[in-house]
Amino acid sequence: MAKKHNKLGIEFDKQTETNQWYTDVINKSNLIEYTKVSGCYVLRPRSQFMWDRIRDYMDKIIREKGVKNTSFPLLIPESNLTKEEDHVEGFAPEVAWVTHGGSSKLAERLAIRPTSETIMYPAFSKWVRSYTDLPLKINQWCSVVRWEFKNPTPFLRGREFHWQEGHTAFATRKDADEEAMDILINLYKKTYDDILAVPTLVGKKSDKEKFAGAEYSLSCEAFLPIGKAIQGCTSHHLGQGFAKAFDISFQDQNQETQLVHQNSWGLSTRVIGVIIMMHSDNKGLVIPPRLAENKVIIVPILKKGDNTELIEFTNKLKLDLKEFDAVADLREGISPGFKFSEAELHGYPIRVEVGMRELEEGNLTLVRRDTLEKVTVSIDDVKSNIPTMLDDIHNNLYAKANDFLKSSIVEEYSDLDKISECVKEGKIVKTYFKNNAATDELIKDLTTGKTLNIPFDETLPEGAICPFTKEPATDIVYVARSL
Amino acid sequence: MAKKHNKLGIEFDKQTETNQWYTDVINKSNLIEYTKVSGCYVLRPRSQFMWDRIRDYMDKIIREKGVKNTSFPLLIPESNLTKEEDHVEGFAPEVAWVTHGGSSKLAERLAIRPTSETIMYPAFSKWVRSYTDLPLKINQWCSVVRWEFKNPTPFLRGREFHWQEGHTAFATRKDADEEAMDILINLYKKTYDDILAVPTLVGKKSDKEKFAGAEYSLSCEAFLPIGKAIQGCTSHHLGQGFAKAFDISFQDQNQETQLVHQNSWGLSTRVIGVIIMMHSDNKGLVIPPRLAENKVIIVPILKKGDNTELIEFTNKLKLDLKEFDAVADLREGISPGFKFSEAELHGYPIRVEVGMRELEEGNLTLVRRDTLEKVTVSIDDVKSNIPTMLDDIHNNLYAKANDFLKSSIVEEYSDLDKISECVKEGKIVKTYFKNNAATDELIKDLTTGKTLNIPFDETLPEGAICPFTKEPATDIVYVARSL
Numbered sequence: 001m002a003k004k005h006n007k008l009g010i011e012f013d014k015q016t017e018t019n020q021w022y023t024d025v026i027n028k029s030n031l032i033e034y035t036k037v038s039g040c041y042v043l044r045p046r047s048q049f050m051w052d053r054i055r056d057y058m059d060k061i062i063r064e065k066g067v068k069n070t071s072f073p074l075l076i077p078e079s080n081l082t083k084e085e086d087h088v089e090g091f092a093p094e095v096a097w098v099t100h101g102g103s104s105k106l107a108e109r110l111a112i113r114p115t116s117e118t119i120m121y122p123a124f125s126k127w128v129r130s131y132t133d134l135p136l137k138i139n140q141w142c143s144v145v146r147w148e149f150k151n152p153t154p155f156l157r158g159r160e161f162h163w164q165e166g167h168t169a170f171a172t173r174k175d176a177d178e179e180a181m182d183i184l185i186n187l188y189k190k191t192y193d194d195i196l197a198v199p200t201l202v203g204k205k206s207d208k209e210k211f212a213g214a215e216y217s218l219s220c221e222a223f224l225p226i227g228k229a230i231q232g233c234t235s236h237h238l239g240q241g242f243a244k245a246f247d248i249s250f251q252d253q254n255q256e257t258q259l260v261h262q263n264s265w266g267l268s269t270r271v272i273g274v275i276i277m278m279h280s281d282n283k284g285l286v287i288p289p290r291l292a293e294n295k296v297i298i299v300p301i302l303k304k305g306d307n308t309e310l311i312e313f314t315n316k317l318k319l320d321l322k323e324f325d326a327v328a329d330l331r332e333g334i335s336p337g338f339k340f341s342e343a344e345l346h347g348y349p350i351r352v353e354v355g356m357r358e359l360e361e362g363n364l365t366l367v368r369r370d371t372l373e374k375v376t377v378s379i380d381d382v383k384s385n386i387p388t389m390l391d392d393i394h395n396n397l398y399a400k401a402n403d404f405l406k407s408s409i410v411e412e413y414s415d416l417d418k419i420s421e422c423v424k425e426g427k428i429v430k431t432y433f434k435n436n437a438a439t440d441e442l443i444k445d446l447t448t449g450k451t452l453n454i455p456f457d458e459t460l461p462e463g464a465i466c467p468f469t470k471e472p473a474t475d476i477v478y479v480a481r482s483l
Numbered sequence: 484m485a486k487k488h489n490k491l492g493i494e495f496d497k498q499t500e501t502n503q504w505y506t507d508v509i510n511k512s513n514l515i516e517y518t519k520v521s522g523c524y525v526l527r528p529r530s531q532f533m534w535d536r537i538r539d540y541m542d543k544i545i546r547e548k549g550v551k552n553t554s555f556p557l558l559i560p561e562s563n564l565t566k567e568e569d570h571v572e573g574f575a576p577e578v579a580w581v582t583h584g585g586s587s588k589l590a591e592r593l594a595i596r597p598t599s600e601t602i603m604y605p606a607f608s609k610w611v612r613s614y615t616d617l618p619l620k621i622n623q624w625c626s627v628v629r630w631e632f633k634n635p636t637p638f639l640r641g642r643e644f645h646w647q648e649g650h651t652a653f654a655t656r657k658d659a660d661e662e663a664m665d666i667l668i669n670l671y672k673k674t675y676d677d678i679l680a681v682p683t684l685v686g687k688k689s690d691k692e693k694f695a696g697a698e699y700s701l702s703c704e705a706f707l708p709i710g711k712a713i714q715g716c717t718s719h720h721l722g723q724g725f726a727k728a729f730d731i732s733f734q735d736q737n738q739e740t741q742l743v744h745q746n747s748w749g750l751s752t753r754v755i756g757v758i759i760m761m762h763s764d765n766k767g768l769v770i771p772p773r774l775a776e777n778k779v780i781i782v783p784i785l786k787k788g789d790n791t792e793l794i795e796f797t798n799k800l801k802l803d804l805k806e807f808d809a810v811a812d813l814r815e816g817i818s819p820g821f822k823f824s825e826a827e828l829h830g831y832p833i834r835v836e837v838g839m840r841e842l843e844e845g846n847l848t849l850v851r852r853d854t855l856e857k858v859t860v861s862i863d864d865v866k867s868n869i870p871t872m873l874d875d876i877h878n879n880l881y882a883k884a885n886d887f888l889k890s891s892i893v894e895e896y897s898d899l900d901k902i903s904e905c906v907k908e909g910k911i912v913k914t915y916f917k918n919n920a921a922t923d924e925l926i927k928d929l930t931t932g933k934t935l936n937i938p939f940d941e942t943l944p945e946g947a948i949c950p951f952t953k954e955p956a957t958d959i960v961y962v963a964r965s966l
Contacts, residue, residue: 033606036560037593042606045551045621052552068528069535074557074595074626074643075579077519093585096558098595100580101630101642110520112557112581112595123516123525138528142626143557147584159584160557 009341010284018226022153025276029285029346032154039152039159043269046346047155049293050272051162055141057195057290058164058267061187067137067166072119074142075110080118084245087117090212094146096159112145117213117238117264120167121246128169128260130251135179136169136260155273156230156483163268169248169260176237176261183265184218184235191267192232196275197288197397198222199405200232201478203453206433208440211264215239221452223405223480224277227426229452230483232274233267277483279370279397285347286369288397289390296326296386297348301336301355310356317352317382324386326352344369349393350386370396409478416446416467419479423449428480430455432473434466442468443479452478492824493767501709505636508759512768512829515637522635522642526752529829530638532776533755534645538624540678540773541647541750544670550620550649555602557625558593563601567728570600573695577629579642595628600696600721600747603650604729611652611743613734618662619652619743638756639713639966646751652731652743659720659744666748667701667718674750675715679758680771680880681705682888683715684961686936689916691923694747698722704935706888706963707760710909712935713966715757716750760966762853762880768830769852771880772873779809779869780831784819784838793839800835800865807869809835827852832876833869853879892961899929899950902962906932911963913938915956917949925951926962935961 010028012021026032026047033042043051059069075098082088091114098110113119120138128136143162152158166183170176184202192198200220210217214236222232243249243259252258279286289295298321300307300314311330318328327348329339336353343351353365353374364382367374370393377385410427412419422429424447433439433451444450446468454475464473493511495504509515509530516525526534542552558581565571574597581593596602603621611619626645635641649666653659667685675681683703693700697719705715726732726742735741762769772778781804783790783797794813801811810831812822819836826834836848836857847865850857853876860868893910895901905912907930916922916934927933929951937958947956 033609035556035602035605036563037556037558040556040558042556043554045553048552048554051554069531070528071526071531071534071626071645073518073520073523073525074628075520075523080519095585096581096593097583098579099582102576102578102632110579119518122518126516143554145557149585162554 008338009345010282012282014280014282015226019153021282022277025280025285026154031272031276031285037159039148039157041154041158041160043162046293047269047272050275050287050291051269053291054191054195054271055164058187058191059141061190062139062164062166065137065182065187066135067139067168070138070140071142072113072116072123072140074113076113076116076119078109078111080122081111083118084213084242086241087213091115091146094148096145096147113142114144114146115264115266116140116142116144116165116167117242118246121242121248124167124169124248124260125246128248128250131171131253134169134171134250134260135175137166138168139164139166153273155269155276158269161268161270163266165264165266168263169243170262171250171252171258171260173261176263180218180235180237180263180265183263184220188220188233188235188265188267192220192222192271193398195288195290196271197290197394197401198232198274198278199398199402201229201405201428201452201455203455203478205234205453206435206440206451206477208437209451211236213238213241214264215241219453221478222274222278223401223408223428224274224483225401225404226277227408227481228483229428229478229480230270230274230277231452232271233265235265236263238262238264278401280347283341283372284345286397287347287349289349289393292347292349293325294327294348295324295390296321296350296352297343298326298328298352298354299336299339299343300328300330301353302330302332303356310354310359313359314354317354320383321386324350324390340367344372350389352382368393408480413464414467419467420447423447423479423481426481428452428478430476430478432460432464432466433475433477434469434471435474435477439466439468447479449479449481452480452482454478491821492828493765495765497763497765498709502636504765505760508763508768509637514755514759514768520642522631522640524637524641524643526645529776530752530755533758533770533774534752536774537674537678537754538647541670541674542624544673545622545647545649548620548665548670549618550622550651553621553623554625555596555599555606555623557596559596559599559602561592561594563605564594566601567696567725569724570696574598574629577631579628579630596625597627597629598747598749599623599625599627599648599650600725601729604725604731607650607652607731607743608729611731611733614654614736617652617654617733617743618658620649621651622647622649636756638752638759641752644751644753646749648747648749651746652726653745654733654735654741654743656744659746663701663718663720663746663748666746667703671703671716671718671748671750675703675705675754676881678771678773679754680773680877680884681715681757681761682881682885684712684888684911684935684938686938686961688717688936689918689923689934689960691920692934694719696721696724697747698724702936704961705757705761706884706891706911707757707966708884708887709760710891710964711966712911712961712963713753713757713760714935715754716748718748719746721745721747761884763830766824766855767828769880770830770832772832772876775830775832776808777810777831778807778873779804779833779835780826781809781811781835781837782819782822782826783811783813784836785813785815786839793837793842796842797837800837803866804869807833807873823850827855833872835865851876891963895950896947897950902950903930906930906962906964909964911935911961913959913961915943915947915949916958916960916962917952917954918957918960922949922951930962932962932964935963935965937961
């Protein structure tokens, strides 16, 4: 920590002191408050606003896909949770259990939902009778609790987090397969691209890394500037395992009884952690403009003496920029430089600076948060310039992240030392892979990384050998360090 | 049960078999699914849609009032819950307790929030330092759990329910008082009037009936056609009790330390139960039009033989009525009469009936769900007629409920027999009242009713005597049977 510290600004370096930097950013920009319960955080208004906007954006797409919102109970009887073997094995170790109501002991323990398959599917069993009841497509926005014992981190790994979970049932495997992919690309990747300004690698998780109870899981993986990947969301094809366990069957067109084919898919408040890790810098928060509540902050350069004219102008401009929810920093006795730093810390996408001399010249200065570039524009043009500048910021954030992602991918299919070295250096290695749990373990041992996912539409050459097991490869896979 | 029963329709009478009627309506119109846990229900898509629209409508008003959304943790440490004496006394008997995470016993039990004062106010204590930090106004949309042992009923009394809870802190008592009233009138009563089509009596709860930990509670009370009142929502002034318990203090303009003055206010999914009880009838659900997902259902009168022209017309009309999210019932082999009954059961505000003969004449029949009145309109005028008809339905539902409410109020200030008789008959008695817990108990004993609330802006005549205690009255109050 060689640089000069300023307690009001960020005191740590993103690349070399990532954890402290992250904590400093989310605290000083008022995104999070802590509670007495480890891993349970308060989403303060600025982060809740982001989540509400992500929800609005996604909910519209979800509804257009014919998926209906519902609310299933928070509490799941233990006997439900244990019905599907793989599922309970995956989730039981981190379930928060309710044992008492008031002073009475409950006859059966209730799990706070870690995910809702086992409370939803008994209802699915009642609702689905005939092929005409299919597809059944529901979603809910809620929070879930997973009592993890690993180091909790706000947004990225919490014991309670908010998400949407979609649950769908189809008459055919083909319909389910298609939907799992459609959700991945046209809901999740699209949200990452259009709103979060985060490019992602889409693909299939390895068998070891799939969801507990799934036949396969698809994912979006983001790659952070610190050279680590993070799983951004997942879309699972559940096959017929849950349908069997919960008896979700229907009469097909030939009057024969069939089990449904199911998917479940979720995206959580983790995405807020992803955008902070991706876009923010040593000056503080950088918010993708489409998630910023106040897209513009106006800072008038107040001098000693009479500032009436400048303050009046600022208030008028703020009103004029209402559609961008502009705010103005009119505090007295605080230097413009301090206000600029604070605006950067809080991540307003555009800062408008205006002093009396500029005002007399009919000009203003616009400062972009992403690049900190300044441009002088005529007062008359400010309003019309802002939408373009906001789009530019979004596009620049995306392009920067995408350039980094693309330049980080190294293809190495055989040399294990080189693979290991590249992973250690913070690259993503595209390589061959024999898809089973043993290989995943081997990768963790031999490199400091893990498998991210298996890209679609890649052809494995004949005779390809998995560099980890030295056995015939089954897939091409991305390997990298992971957050 | 003298009338002929039809298993597909509602089998009970609203006035004489209210409980069975209610259960029949919410089940057959697909609003609710039950789970293995008593008192925990599934909000199916049709009821979730209503709640989502109520949320949209209210959230806009809440944000316009400068209240910001947040998410506080679901789980509250026991030591937080017990900090404010009155509060814990009120809620502890119905708390669901989490005692284990995975297989580990927790060091301290965690309550699933029954309401969030005791998890929010430690954060308020951190956030409020100076008068410039006030007012602090936050809200959250979430579910809460109250492990009641009384008879649970979907929407009306559940162990888990969804709500919004606003929590605000002010520098002065006056500001807090004004906000508590503003929320009651300009948020809650307005929502009841504008969206739910339910008139309400606004007023102050008796001391006995106020929120645990509040200085006073304001409420909206609805009066159901079955002659029973139901509390619709509450806005509490908390005084400084929580501020003291959680040390929420600030430096005022004179550098003196003061405690904040607080409010909390909530409206829950109970409102869905209220609108069902208020508007629905023996044919099924009647939804206030502003809460209906599909405002129009088109039922073509299909005949044996070729229906191509009629089906084409129906599909075209459905598209034309897209802004009303019109649906069409094109099922074959089902009689028009059956379809009409089903449309009534599900509560579509407007049904469009069209047969070939009408089509040739250029006419359609519109049937209003509230009155079942039919009008014939020219095909060209259908689209332009619908918005007015939807408003008419809303206004008619409101007027009907309001006429009933107004005609149910009886003023009787002294004759205890008459008060008791009127309450038993399903009237609301406006009377004098000595406001303390003993009187409330006496009212329960002497009548079959309870106090609803104390209307605002009423002047108690000098020398007024409480008919229950025969002591000097302190207030005018509404008394009625209550759901």
